[in-house]
Amino acid sequence: xxxxxxxxxxxxxxxxxxxxxxxxxxxxxxxxxxxxxxxxxxxxxxxxxxxxxxxxxxxxxxxxxxxxxxxxxxxxxxxxxxxxxxxxxxxxxxxxxxxxxxxxxxxxxxxxxxxxxxxxxxxxxxxxxxxxxxxxxxxxxxxxxxxxxxxxxxxxxxxxxxxxxxxxxxxxxxxxxxxxxxxxxxxxxxxxxxxxxxxxxxxxxxxxxxxxxxxxxxxxxxxxxxxxxxxxxxxxxxxxxxxxxxxxxxxxxxxxx
Amino acid sequence: xxxxxxxxxxxxxxxxxxxxxxxxxxxxxxxxxxxxxxxxxxxxxxxxxxxxxxxxxxxxxxxxxxxxxxxxxxxxxxxxxxxxxxxxxxxxxxxxxxxxxxxxxxxxxxxxxxxxxxxxxxxxxxxxxxxxxxxxxxxxxxxxxxxxxxxxxxxxxxxxxxxxxxxxxxxxxxxxxxxxxxxxxxxxxxxxxxxxxxxxxxxxxxxxxxxxxxxxxxxxxxxxxxxxxxxxxxxxxxxxxxxxxxxxxxxxxxxxxxxxxxxxxxxxxxxxx
Numbered sequence: 001x002x003x004x005x006x007x008x009x010x011x012x013x014x015x016x017x018x019x020x021x022x023x024x025x026x027x028x029x030x031x032x033x034x035x036x037x038x039x040x041x042x043x044x045x046x047x048x049x050x051x052x053x054x055x056x057x058x059x060x061x062x063x064x065x066x067x068x069x070x071x072x073x074x075x076x077x078x079x080x081x082x083x084x085x086x087x088x089x090x091x092x093x094x095x096x097x098x099x100x101x102x103x104x105x106x107x108x109x110x111x112x113x114x115x116x117x118x119x120x121x122x123x124x125x126x127x128x129x130x131x132x133x134x135x136x137x138x139x140x141x142x143x144x145x146x147x148x149x150x151x152x153x154x155x156x157x158x159x160x161x162x163x164x165x166x167x168x169x170x171x172x173x174x175x176x177x178x179x180x181x182x183x184x185x186x187x188x189x190x191x192x193x194x195x196x197x198x199x200x201x202x203x204x205x206x207x208x209x210x211x212x213x214x215x216x217x218x219x220x221x222x223x224x225x226x227x228x229x230x231x232x233x234x235x236x237x238x239x240x241x242x243x244x245x246x247x248x249x250x251x252x253x254x255x256x257x
Numbered sequence: 258x259x260x261x262x263x264x265x266x267x268x269x270x271x272x273x274x275x276x277x278x279x280x281x282x283x284x285x286x287x288x289x290x291x292x293x294x295x296x297x298x299x300x301x302x303x304x305x306x307x308x309x310x311x312x313x314x315x316x317x318x319x320x321x322x323x324x325x326x327x328x329x330x331x332x333x334x335x336x337x338x339x340x341x342x343x344x345x346x347x348x349x350x351x352x353x354x355x356x357x358x359x360x361x362x363x364x365x366x367x368x369x370x371x372x373x374x375x376x377x378x379x380x381x382x383x384x385x386x387x388x389x390x391x392x393x394x395x396x397x398x399x400x401x402x403x404x405x406x407x408x409x410x411x412x413x414x415x416x417x418x419x420x421x422x423x424x425x426x427x428x429x430x431x432x433x434x435x436x437x438x439x440x441x442x443x444x445x446x447x448x449x450x451x452x453x454x455x456x457x458x459x460x461x462x463x464x465x466x467x468x469x470x471x472x473x474x475x476x477x478x479x480x481x482x483x484x485x486x487x488x489x490x491x492x493x494x495x496x497x498x499x500x501x502x503x504x505x506x507x508x509x510x511x512x513x514x515x516x517x518x519x520x521x522x523x524x525x526x527x528x529x530x
Contacts, residue, residue: 049437050437051433051436051437071437071438071439073437074437074438075434075437077430077434079430081430081431081433081434083431083448083449083452084529084530085452085453085527085529086448086529094435094438094440094448095435095438095439095440097440097444097448098439098440098441098444126529128529128530146438
């Protein structure tokens with residue numbers, strides 16, 4: 001299943017946020033979206049997943065979703081969006097409650113998702129008892145439980161400290177390597193983009209337009225090796241040079257609202 | 258580099274400790290402080306009564322009040338009055354709360370109910386509900402119904418307001434999360450909105466419990482044969498101050514018990530906070 005941004009534009013009142021953004025995420029592909037702050041990255045992701053109605057254009061799907069998927073387009077949120085009154089396993093089970101699955105089938109899916117994220121021992125704990133990194137693992141576990149075709153990840157690491165971020169990035173590399181799961185990965189962190197993405201969509205400052213689409217010519221496994229460091233850094237610098245001036249302008253902009 | 262390090266350590270000036278200035282502004286209540294203060298006040302009061310410093314007609318001593326409560330309990334009058342009040346409060350509060358929760362959720366979830374409901378609630382909420390008792394007596398007759406209806410109305414408005422504020426305060430991101438998993442409306446209400454609004458709803462119970470107590474006493478003072486309010490009024494008319502204060506103490510105990518029950522509910526239901 002492919003996800004297509006088809007000439008998406010969006011305004012909040014008079015404020016133009018996105019301007020004619022088009023690209024395709026092919027099945028199993030990881031596409032990062034980067035750009036200066038306020039360029040509409042997160043807005044674009046909300047539109048792609050059907051949580052926000054664009055002013056014009058539309059998100060589209062091509063091809064059938066995997067037969068075993070309960071929710072082909074699945075978000076991982078920046079703020080984790082966990083139910084504070086539910087335990088870890090209840091949180092992971094939550095998106096399966098309304099499906100036709102039997103309790104035993106649900107249990108099996110939940111247990112599997114918890115195991116893949118290393119949360120089995122934490123199944124009965126509450127979110128407030130967990131560190132930020134573990135909370136986001138619950139968010140990822142919940143996303144895996146519904147067997148998504150494409151993960152929509154909205155700055156999933158930006159609320160975490162840099163060490164936790166490094167650990168979760170390794171988890172992401174593993175998750176995205178071992179299956180046909182694709183992802184749209186919104187981030188302002190160019191290192192994350194370079195480590196995880198097959199292609200990087202660089203947006204201009206507001207209203208966000210596509211400035212460039214950069215391919216990363218390495219497998220995700222190769223990028224973990226020391227030899228790849230230099231190439232990845234060069235890539236990050238290349239992207240940074242694309243957005244640096246605009247990031248400066250964006251930062252100096254006076255907010256109207 | 259090294260020279261300079263030697264230089265500073267060589268300064269043989271006396272050191273001073275940085276003054277601590279972070280004290281205060283964290284009042285921690287000590288466990289028995291409150292009880293000791295309460296016991297002290299009661300002891301003083303008792304002493305003032307026993308020594309004849311205070312006229313028992315105006316302020317009977319605590320021992321006299323305790324005796325009055327004991328006698329009331331023994332004669333069965335206490336139960337007669339208390340059960341009448343409890344019935345009115347119980348039925349009125351339950352009816353008002355049930356209606357308030359339903360209307361509060363409707364206002365919190367539906368645009369139509371919101372526009373209509375908020376207008377009516379803003380218009381009717383400020384009316385002191387006890388002012389409606391005469392009208393309710395005309396409508397419903399002189400039985401229990403008008404008293405229960407007055408309590409129900411008072412409880413209803415506070416409940417509806419606290420419930421819809423609670424629904425409004427449910428984090429948007431959790432609802433978006435549920436929508437992003439195609440969770441149906443009913444499940445979102447049951448599993449996200451309801452638990453998210455529960456803290457505000459329980460906080461509303463504290464307010465409505467005191468509203469109900471206030472209204473039951475007022476209604477019973479206006480027209481009732483039995484009930485703590487009627488009893489307190491009669492005692493006042495007969496200058497039986499020990500009886501009067503016995504009634505007041507019973508009301509205060511009732512308020513305390515209700516507060517404890519709500520506190521217990523909060524720790525049971527909101528343990529995740």
